[in-house]
Amino acid sequence: MSTATVHRTTSGLAAAAVPRFDRSQLRLTPTRAVRSEWLKLTTLRSTWFTLASIVVLTAGVGVIASATYSSSAPAGATAAESFAVTIGGGSLAVLVVGALGALVGAREYQSGLIRTTIAAVPHRTTVVLAKTAALAALLVPAVAVGVVTSAVVGGTMLRGVHVPTLALTDPLALRAMAGTVVYLTGIGLIGLAVGILLRSVAGAVATVIGVVLLLPPIAAAMLPASWDRVLELLPSQAGEALAAVTAPAAGSLSAGAGLADFLAWVVVALAAASLVLSRRDA
Amino acid sequence: MIEVQHLTRQFGDTTAVDDVSFAVRPGLVTGFLGPNGAGKSTTMRAILGLDRPTSGRVLIDGHDYADLTAPIGTVGALLDAKAVDKRRSARNHLRALGATVGIGSRRVDEVLELVGLADVAHQAAGGFSLGMGQRLGIAAALLADPAIVMLDEPANGLDPDGILWIRTLLRDLAAEGRTVFLSSHLMSEMELTADHLVVIGQGRIIADLPMAELLAGTTSRVSVSTPDVARLVALVTRPGVEVQRRGVHEVQVTGLPAATVGDLACRHGLALHELRTVSVSLEEAYMSLTHAAVTHRGTTTGPQSPVLTESTPS
Numbered sequence: 001m002s003t004a005t006v007h008r009t010t011s012g013l014a015a016a017a018v019p020r021f022d023r024s025q026l027r028l029t030p031t032r033a034v035r036s037e038w039l040k041l042t043t044l045r046s047t048w049f050t051l052a053s054i055v056v057l058t059a060g061v062g063v064i065a066s067a068t069y070s071s072s073a074p075a076g077a078t079a080a081e082s083f084a085v086t087i088g089g090g091s092l093a094v095l096v097v098g099a100l101g102a103l104v105g106a107r108e109y110q111s112g113l114i115r116t117t118i119a120a121v122p123h124r125t126t127v128v129l130a131k132t133a134a135l136a137a138l139l140v141p142a143v144a145v146g147v148v149t150s151a152v153v154g155g156t157m158l159r160g161v162h163v164p165t166l167a168l169t170d171p172l173a174l175r176a177m178a179g180t181v182v183y184l185t186g187i188g189l190i191g192l193a194v195g196i197l198l199r200s201v202a203g204a205v206a207t208v209i210g211v212v213l214l215l216p217p218i219a220a221a222m223l224p225a226s227w228d229r230v231l232e233l234l235p236s237q238a239g240e241a242l243a244a245v246t247a248p249a250a251g252s253l254s255a256g257a258g259l260a261d262f263l264a265w266v267v268v269a270l271a272a273a274s275l276v277l278s279r280r281d282a
Numbered sequence: 283m284i285e286v287q288h289l290t291r292q293f294g295d296t297t298a299v300d301d302v303s304f305a306v307r308p309g310l311v312t313g314f315l316g317p318n319g320a321g322k323s324t325t326m327r328a329i330l331g332l333d334r335p336t337s338g339r340v341l342i343d344g345h346d347y348a349d350l351t352a353p354i355g356t357v358g359a360l361l362d363a364k365a366v367d368k369r370r371s372a373r374n375h376l377r378a379l380g381a382t383v384g385i386g387s388r389r390v391d392e393v394l395e396l397v398g399l400a401d402v403a404h405q406a407a408g409g410f411s412l413g414m415g416q417r418l419g420i421a422a423a424l425l426a427d428p429a430i431v432m433l434d435e436p437a438n439g440l441d442p443d444g445i446l447w448i449r450t451l452l453r454d455l456a457a458e459g460r461t462v463f464l465s466s467h468l469m470s471e472m473e474l475t476a477d478h479l480v481v482i483g484q485g486r487i488i489a490d491l492p493m494a495e496l497l498a499g500t501t502s503r504v505s506v507s508t509p510d511v512a513r514l515v516a517l518v519t520r521p522g523v524e525v526q527r528r529g530v531h532e533v534q535v536t537g538l539p540a541a542t543v544g545d546l547a548c549r550h551g552l553a554l555h556e557l558r559t560v561s562v563s564l565e566e567a568y569m570s571l572t573h574a575a576v577t578h579r580g581t582t583t584g585p586q587s588p589v590l591t592e593s594t595p596s
Contacts, residue, residue: 021392023427026355026383036381043374044367112365116422119330119359120382122348282332 030130033121037134041104050100051138054093054184055146061089062150063157070161082165083173084245086154087147090180091240094187095209097139101188102204104135105195105273115282124277128196132270135192139185147180166245176245179255183239186266187212190235193269197276212236235265283308283461284329284430288338291324298324300485301338306463308429311456313476313493314465315568321485322465323361326434330359342430352383358428360436363419368408372399372418375407380425389425397421398447412439420448430461437471449475469568481571488571496567504535504543507556517546534560 041047062085069085108114121127151168158165166173190212195204216234223231231237232253241258253261284306291299299321306312316322327333329340331347342350342357350356366375376390394403397417402410407418416439423431431452437445452475456462466472472479472493479496481489489496508514511533515525523537535543540559547554 021389021427023352023355026352026385026426028350028352028383032382032384036378039374039378039381040367040370043370043378046369107367111367112362113367115327115330115332115361116365116379118332119357119361120354120379122331122350122353281327281334 028121030126033126033130034133036117036120037130038137041134041138046103047100047138050096050103051142054096054100054139054142055149057093057096058089058143058146058180058184059149059153061092062086062147063089063153065089066150066154066157070157070163073158073163077163078246079164079166079170080172080245082158082163083151083155083170083176086151086158086165087177087180087243087245089150090143090147090184090243093143093146094184094236094239095213097143097184097188098191098208098213099205100139101135101191101193102195102208103191103201104131105192105197106199106201106204107195109199110201118282125274128193128270128274128277131192131196132189135188136185139188140181143181143184144177147177151177172245175255176243179243179259182259183243183262186262187235187239189266190269193273196273233261235262238262238265283343284432284463285341285344286325286329286338287341289325289328289335289340290337291321291328291333292336297485299328299335302482302485302487303338304480304487304490306430306461306480307478308461309456309459310477311452311462311464311475312478312480313472314463314480314482315469315472316465316467316482316488318467320467320482322467322482323434325482326359326361326432326465329432330357330361352426354379354428355383355426356428357430357432358423358426359432359434360416360419360423361434363412363415363439366407366415366418369406371404372407372410372421373403375418376422376425379422383426385426393421393425396424413441413444416440416444420451428460431455431463433464435466436464437466437468445471481568483571496571503560504538504540505532505556505558505560506535506543506547506554507532508547508552508554510552513550513552514547517550517552518543531555 065088066086069082073082108117117127118124121130148168151173155165155168168174187208191204191208194207194212195201198204198207213236216231216236220228220231220237232241238253238258238261241253242255242262244255244258286302286304289299289302290297302321302325314322314325324333328335329342329347331340340347347353347357370378373387373390373394376393377387380386380390391400391403394400397420399414399417399421402414407415410418416436420433420436423433433452436448436452440448452462452464456477464475476493478492479489480487505528506514509531511527511531514533515527518535518538519525523535526534526536528534540557544554544557546552547557
């Protein structure tokens, strides 16, 4: 800081103390808590980089897979199977989404900013809900742009080589795209909850990617088939079912059951984060 | 007005704050003084509802903190100046905080100007010096023009110019009728700023009194230099008088005015090289307060009094 600044301020203070303004309008509301969290997210450059990488990954992987598929599609491939390839990028982008959520949840604990946040918004459930709303408001459009882009570009490529695929407005296509948006956003929110619970960025990112996303498929491969009915209820498996285009394989959840199960995970994770945040010292 | 009522906070087996009660009134600068680890920050966190009390409670203008309609508009607090996201600009940090009660960018810019950070408003807070960080914390505390301002060690990291600035600011805030509550482990800080003192030691309130009263309650001493210390000690020693040896040729006499000491020496033909009244600094008053409390509680941990450790039995 320059000395000039200090002196100017010191002398300015002598003349007029703290500038007053109309305090009567000040009021904490849930909407304003959301606005505060929105500002916190959108004023960090890393948020935009991460969102951009989610869009690029979702769209890019889908387009690359479509390019490969357009020359190697099996003869009897159905339109639904082809469409699933075009929007397959979500399965990779979900890792980034989970990491972003974990980062958003744990970040304020790195600096201690969480105390300022809670002093400004004392009801801690409101803090969790505000963070949830702000993060979802960023993730939903990002994932939607990525998945629609991959469906449009990938679909154009496939149709160019006469591989049948679903129209964008096909109910099955719409459901799968919406399912992808819900799946990725939901994993982001589970990441948020894990971040708040663990209070450590590294621990939360590792937990979301390792335990929530990577462990279930590994467990499914290693455990006997009798475990499948349990494993399919885990958030990653339920989310995949939710985002699936093709009819579920025997023994896995339908899209509707997957949705209910997945949303239950999201709600339980956020409720646990609210409860723990309310119970412990900030 | 902050009312702390029978606040107790335990962490496991440790009692950080033990049945603490006091009130912080508007229009005054109230200093919260105690050695590091005495329970100042724990008490302040409890005032903001951040830490749950084990028992007792805190009222802000008669309400629970959690029930305030505009929390940052009622209590503006600075607990830890480093508690900002290093990647976010100063201005955006304040915008996000102000948004909780509907404060917009205009007020943010006004407050940044007030604390002297207008030039660096768009820089990431992570690059700020300790002093700039402290100013940002003070800006956050004053953002919503709160009636109560609570600052934990506000002078930390400020240069002399900054310390003068914060002192003036706090005096002005109190003069405007606000409740100003600030903690420090340094008495010298309080001496020039606070009107009222709440002294805490080992989790208990040791003193809660106006600054003037603390000063009046302490006795002054007479510092005497003489080539024959042993004779002087013999002359002045009597019930109610304490003599402390300060050096080869210097003693401090407590319990006799300088005039009496001088007259005694003159009558017995003892040469004096120096004779002066030493008014007890607030620092010493504070030390003896906390020392007494520590001794009374029969423990050996706690602040050492530099005055008492140098005394020799007379």
